Amino acid sequence: MSTANLLVELFVEELPPKALKKLGESFANVLADSLKTQGLAPAAAVVTPFASPRRLAVHVTDVAAKAEDQAVQQKLMPVSVALDAQGNATPALVKKLASMGLDATVVPQLKRLPDGKAEALFLDSIKAGATLSEGLQKALDEALSKLPIPKVMTYQLEQGEGADFQPGWTSVNFVRPAHGLVALHGLQEVPVATLGLKSGRSTQGHRFEARVNPVIITTADTYADQLRHEGAVIASFAERRAEIVRQLAEAAQKAGTGLKPIEDDALLDEVTALVERPNVLIGRFEEAFLEVPQECLILTMKANQKYFPLLDASDKLTNQFLIVSNISPEDSSAVIGGNERVVRPRLADAKFFFDQDRKKTLESRVAGLAKVVYHGKLGTQGERAERVRAIAHAVVNQLSLGTVPYTVDVRDHFAVLDSKAQQAARLAKTDLLTDMVGEFPELQGIMGGYYARHEGLRDGVAIAIEDHYKPRFAGDSLPRNHTGEVVALADKLETLIGLFGIGQLPTGDKDPFALRRHALGVIRILVEKNLPLSLPALIGAAVPAFGELITNPSEPLLAFFSDRLAVSLREQGYSAQEVDAVLALQPERLGExxxxxxxxxxxxxxxxxxxxxxxxxxxxxxxxxxxxxxxxxxxxxxxxxxxxxxxxxxxxxxxxxxxxxxxxxxxxxxxxxxxxxxxxxxxxxxxxxxxxxxxxxxxxxxxxxxxxxxxxxxxxxxxxxxx
Structure with a gap:
């Protein structure tokens, strides 16, 4: 049976950039899997996804024009029901055969085969293989129905052409309005339809730089090349991403010796989803803005403008940044100038927030935490801060009771450690009330550290305030000093004990309070810092901080920790047997x-x-x-x-x-x-x-x-x- 490569493209309005990568992978994989299941594509078929801001497409190799016919054996009914004592068809069998378009003349062809303890009649038949048109229609419908669409749009179809055009009243629900459908099997068009569109071979190139528009796709195999050369579009998400990486490195080298763009895979994916043919340019801003903490400037450039800030060899921010443009004019000065004008107000806002925040001390903001609700059953952020203080004290007390020598500097003896931890815990949440964190919640903790240093607080306290959220995510660094370790443990334990104590446990894949992440944070600190702390004793010492607010959650919480630890260890490469052997003894000190x-x-x-x-x-x-x-x-x-x-x-x-x-x-x-x-x-x-x-x-x-x-x-x- 003859085969050829298949190309399917859905042309739409700009897709949501943060979802594009997943949309492209899902569209390609589901459509290809459906063709394989129907026998139209072999299991070894090569599947190539394409995803650009305005298209989802897939190329599948060795697709058949028609699937092979299949022998099918269908069970009809038990022999005792189908045949009378003389072996003739009963009315029940005749009715069953009639529903299938058959009559009693086929009875001699039926097979009597064992079916459990009895016998049943089976009909052997040949099921015709699906044609590509039928199979692709089914695959396309399935691929679109299973797209991980973040939010659906409803729009009206246009009906008629030219003088016969009239607004339609047929509503369509999809991620974005669709305007074109391409389906080619080798040279041949495959007739399919979806979202009010009929398939053809015409698509659109770059809005401004296409050499030919529309682009008429010759064959399934020329799709990517034609879009690149005629439509000025790099259709492959992976190729476009790689091209951006190449240009970023090249532009950074051009901007100055030792400079490098900030590494951020999520930003890179998002920018890849925003452009069809990338062109990286170098922008600059006034050096005066560098007086603002670089985390603020970096975040505003990344989050609001999708720029790649440039860092020097020591990871210090420079006053240059990289712009990934979607156009490539001969004179790029206007594009660069426009972006520089846009970024200045953003940086000026960050500087204003920073200057205003420093006019009030962190201590003066403590009272304001009593007005911020943390949880309906657990009170305010002020009450939470007091619980974190109490738990921090309990952590230090447990450390002082440790039987294994604790590697703490003699100057940082436990009374001093407790004093620092108490101060850091009291002030740790106050930066939630600052303008900077109000604008950029991602900077909580970080800004508290900056403001603490500005006020001249002990460096150990400032670092602890900055680090008390660590580790924030998998692979993140741990707190840098003992005070930070204590406050980070106290903060995470307060969250876990409080929410477990009111029954807010994670269920399935739902974990709105990130309790799994908090538990892994506690585990990492205890294990990687090898602290002389018993986890059961630590939880037991922390529970009293909640008074009558909660039911003691020690038992389910310890089981939760054990489960998270087991998962983490298996992910690190330990076998299930090795992990089970060690955790079966429920070691109290996780550092062991x-x-x-x-x-x-x-x-x-x-x-x-x-x-x-x-x-x-x-x-x-x-x-x-x-x-x-x-x-x-x-x-x-x-x-x-x-x-x-x-x-x-x-x-x-x-x-x-x-x-x-x-x-x-x-x-x-x-x-x-x-x-x-x-x-x-x-x-x-x-x-x-x-x-x-x-x-x-x-x-x-x-x-x-x-x-x-x-x-x-x-x-x-x-x-x-x-x-």
Whole structure:
């Protein structure tokens, strides 16, 4: 059967830029998958998506003009219902066949086949394969119905042409009004229709720079080249993005030695969705604006103007920025000048906000937090700030009780740390009341740090105010000092405990308060900073800060933390078995988890590991089935069998070594010491009957197994490694 490549394009008005990438991928993939399901395209067909501000398109290779016919076997009904005692068709069967356009003459062709405990009649037939026109129509309808459209528009269709034109009253719902549809199978047009449009081979190029308009697509394979050369459009999202990256680097080099555009994938995707043929230009603004914190200037240029600020080699903002234009005039000075005029008021606003905010101290804004509602059941931001202070104090108290030496500078002793944390927690939310953060909420915390330094507050406090939201997202940096760690933990715990305490838990993919992110933030700080803190004790010490506002959420919250930690560890490359083995023991200090995982991985690589893990699982099952709780106690005088005496002797030698290594925090050595038990354990199970008739022998052997189980499961539950 002959095949050719297929091209489908839907030409529309400007699509929402933040959604374009997903729209393009969805349109291409759903349409291609539908063609494959219908047998019109092979599983190995190459699918190439196209997405520009005004089009969604897809190119699919090796598409058939008609799908192959398929043999179909259809169950009709049980034989007992379909045939009478003489084997003739019953009225029920005749009626069924009539509904299918058949009569009783086909009865001899029906097959009697087993169907469960009875027999049923089956009809063999040939289902004609779909034609490309039929299949593509189905695929197109499916692709459009499944588009992840952020917001639907309703518009009216135009009816008639020329003198016969009249406004239509047929409403269409789609992301943007559609004006053209192209469907080509090789050289041939494929007749399909959607959104009031009939397919053809005509599309539109660049609004201002197309060499030919409309662009008449010759074949499915010439689509991208024709749009590029005749229509001045780079149709591929990926190619257009790569071209912008290339031009940004080239322009930065031209702007000055060592300069580089700011890296921002989301901005790059958005700009790619705004232009059809990019042209990167260099703009400038007055150096006086650089007195404003660079985060403010960068954000206003990125968010409001879609510019790429230029940084120097030390990541300091310069007074130059890159513009991604959609036009390429011979003289670009007017385009550059226009953009420079537009950006100045934005930067002037940022400077004004910065100057005005510094006229009031952060302390003077504290009272204003009492007027800002945080949550209907949890009170105001002022009340929240007081809870964060109380929890910060609890965190410092827990640190001071830590049994592991805390690497804190002698000058930052716990009383001083508590004082700094209290001050930072009190002021951390006050920048929410500033003009700058009111305009740019993304700068909360950052601006608080700037204003704290401007007021001459201790640098540790200023850094803590700036860092208390960290980590804000996956891969973000952690707080830079101990005060920041304490306040960040307190802030996140306040959010988690408060919302869990009023029943506002995440459900499915809905997490409006970003509680999963907050939990991962706590986990990262505890693990990566290796803080000597027990998570259960920390939560227990923080709950009283809420008084009677909440129900104690410690149990579900600890389960939530365990789940988030398990997910995070698996994403880092640890196997489910390794993670389960370590977390099964519910280690209170999360800072120990990485070392425990490393020890488990090293143990699993030993030749003795599989046998010992299986034996450990067996021991655990035996102890669970015991009539009563088993004490890890052995009477050497009752060791009658040589194998149990040998296991006891080995355990007496190995257990102290493993215990000593465990107490020193050398978990790898602790587990590896257990390898010597492999032989004695195997011999024990080969020749010793645990459930002996003699009650004293049975109790003693169970005590021996309990001692073994205790020695083997201090670092991790090794039974979880058993296949």
């Amino acid at each position: 988890v990485p070392r425990r995982l490393a020890a488990v991985r090293a143990f699993a690589a030993l030749p003795e590991a599989a046998a010992l893990a299986a034996a450990n699982k067996r021991v655990g099952n035996i102890l669970k089935k015991a009539d009563a709780a088993v004490e890890a106690k052995v009477d050497a005088a009752l060791l009658k069998e040589a194998a149990e005496a040998a296991l006891y002797a080995s355990l007496q030698e190995v257990a102290p070594k493993a215990q000593a290594a465990f107490e020193q925090g050398d978990y790898t050595a602790s587990l590896q010491a257990l390898a010597a038990l492999r032989g004695p354990v195997d011999a024990f199970f080969d020749s010793v009957m645990v459930n002996a008739d003699d009650a004293a022998l049975k109790t003693n052997r169970l005590g021996l197994l309990a001692s073994l189980h205790q020695a083997m499961n201090q670092v991790a539950d090794l039974s979880r490694l058993a296949a």
